[in-house]
Amino acid sequence: MGLNELKLLAKKYLNGTASAEEKERINQWYEAIYAGDAEEVDTNETEAEIKRRIFENIRQRMQESAAPAAVINPKYNVKQLWLRVAYVAAVLAIVCYCIWPAGKVAVKEVEKQVVNVPANRVLHVTLPDGSRVWLNVGSIFKYPKSFSGKTRMVELVDGRAFFDIRHDDKHPFIVKTRRVNITVLGTSFDVSNYKKDGQTRVSVVTGKVGVSLTNRSKDVLMLLPQQQIVLSNITNQLIKEPVHEAMVNAWCKNSFVFEQESLANVFNALEKEYNTKITVENKELLNERISIKLGNQHLDTIMEILSFTKHFKYQIANDSTVVVK
Numbered sequence: 001m002g003l004n005e006l007k008l009l010a011k012k013y014l015n016g017t018a019s020a021e022e023k024e025r026i027n028q029w030y031e032a033i034y035a036g037d038a039e040e041v042d043t044n045e046t047e048a049e050i051k052r053r054i055f056e057n058i059r060q061r062m063q064e065s066a067a068p069a070a071v072i073n074p075k076y077n078v079k080q081l082w083l084r085v086a087y088v089a090a091v092l093a094i095v096c097y098c099i100w101p102a103g104k105v106a107v108k109e110v111e112k113q114v115v116n117v118p119a120n121r122v123l124h125v126t127l128p129d130g131s132r133v134w135l136n137v138g139s140i141f142k143y144p145k146s147f148s149g150k151t152r153m154v155e156l157v158d159g160r161a162f163f164d165i166r167h168d169d170k171h172p173f174i175v176k177t178r179r180v181n182i183t184v185l186g187t188s189f190d191v192s193n194y195k196k197d198g199q200t201r202v203s204v205v206t207g208k209v210g211v212s213l214t215n216r217s218k219d220v221l222m223l224l225p226q227q228q229i230v231l232s233n234i235t236n237q238l239i240k241e242p243v244h245e246a247m248v249n250a251w252c253k254n255s256f257v258f259e260q261e262s263l264a265n266v267f268n269a270l271e272k273e274y275n276t277k278i279t280v281e282n283k284e285l286l287n288e289r290i291s292i293k294l295g296n297q298h299l300d301t302i303m304e305i306l307s308f309t310k311h312f313k314y315q316i317a318n319d320s321t322v323v324v325k
Contacts, residue, residue: 115141117159121269122257127154129166131173134252136160137259138194147171160192162252179231180238181217183210189223190248203228203248211238256294263288263310267324274299280324285312 012018117123117139125133128146135141139159147153152168155176165173167186175182177193179200187207193200202211202223209223213231221229221238228243251257256273258266264286267278276299280286288310294302303314303322313325 111145112142113145115139115143117141119259119261119265122252127152129168129171131166132164134162134249136251137257156191156193158193158195160190160194160251162188162190162249164188176214179214179233181212181214183212183220184208188249198233200231201228203243205245205248213238251293253295256292258293259291260289261291262286263290263306266290266306270299270302276320276322278322278324282312282325285310285324 012022115123115125115135117135117137119137121137123135123139125135125141125143127133127143129152131152133141133143133154136159139161140157141154141159141161142157143154150171152171152173153176154174157178161175163173163175163184165184165186165188169185173184173186175191177191177200178195179193180202182189182191182202184207187209188205189207189209190203190205191201192203202209204223204225204227206225210220211223211229212218212220213236221240223229223240226243226245227240228248229238229240231238256266256269263280267280267286270276271278290306290310292305292309294305297305299322300316303316306312307314307324315323315325317323
């Protein structure tokens with residue numbers, strides 16, 4: 001009997017839709033697998049008793065399989081080895097159909113969105129509950145497509161994020177990072193969690209924020225507006241200190257943040273943002289690197305800033321074309 005056929009028969013057998021012939025076939029298979037074993041078979045067993053016997057034997061066999069592997073008897077012929085392989089495959093099929101009925105999932109996995117921020121952008125994300133998040137360059141952020149359960153949980157894997165959280169007393173909002181967990185009900189705060197920095201920083205603008213180490217979740221440090229904590233990877237100590245609000249979220253008010261980025265990538269970002277075409281006559285200029293923050297200015301203003309900084313000339317030919325000389 002092939003594995004696919006066996007799985008089908010197992011499913012029908014267990015949900016009570018198998019015909020008398022199909023029940024006989026799977027029982028014959030079961031008896032054939034146990035041929036040679038010291039097991040008495042009562043032909044007067046009820047279907048329920050047969051099922052219990054099958055699953056008890058499956059349980060015992062699975063426990064045995066967890067023990068150290070025994071040396072295979074070289075006297076086994078190919079047919080015996082095939083029966084053992086078929087038995088293992090069939091056991092898995094039967095157990096799966098028993099524990100995970102068709103069309104159901106044993107553990108419901110929450111589907112998550114993963115945001116990878118490019119190296120030349122600041123992204124804005126609106127969460128399922130209406131809360132807003134600004135993600136800095138190079139950040140990796142995970143959040144569920146919908147919040148369910150007692151908490152609203154997201155994860156800042158790497159990077160920096162500014163959170164403006166919608167208040168909800170019954171569903172605390174939790175931000176997980178590598179070193180700390182941040183819990184709020186509704187507030188605005190900044191989390192810097194870049195691996196390359198060697199530290200984690202949490203700064204509060206409004207409301208109240210609870211911060212705890214991931215391995216000491218019961219020890220919560222509360223932060224109020226214009227306060228922040230800094231956790232060094234070396235000392236592993238949470239240090240509270242004051243912070244000016246302007247320093248907390250100034251970065252997320254800029255549309256573009258470039259750190260030692262090539263002009264080629266800067267121009268590519270501007271092309272996408274302003275739906276324009278930037279043609280560069282001096283190709284060597286594309287390799288020039290720049291660190292700069294640019295706000296939501298008109299394209300002409302941005303080009304003026306770039307040209308002054310990197311010493312080039314430009315001409316806006318029309319609304320959709322810029323020529324850099």
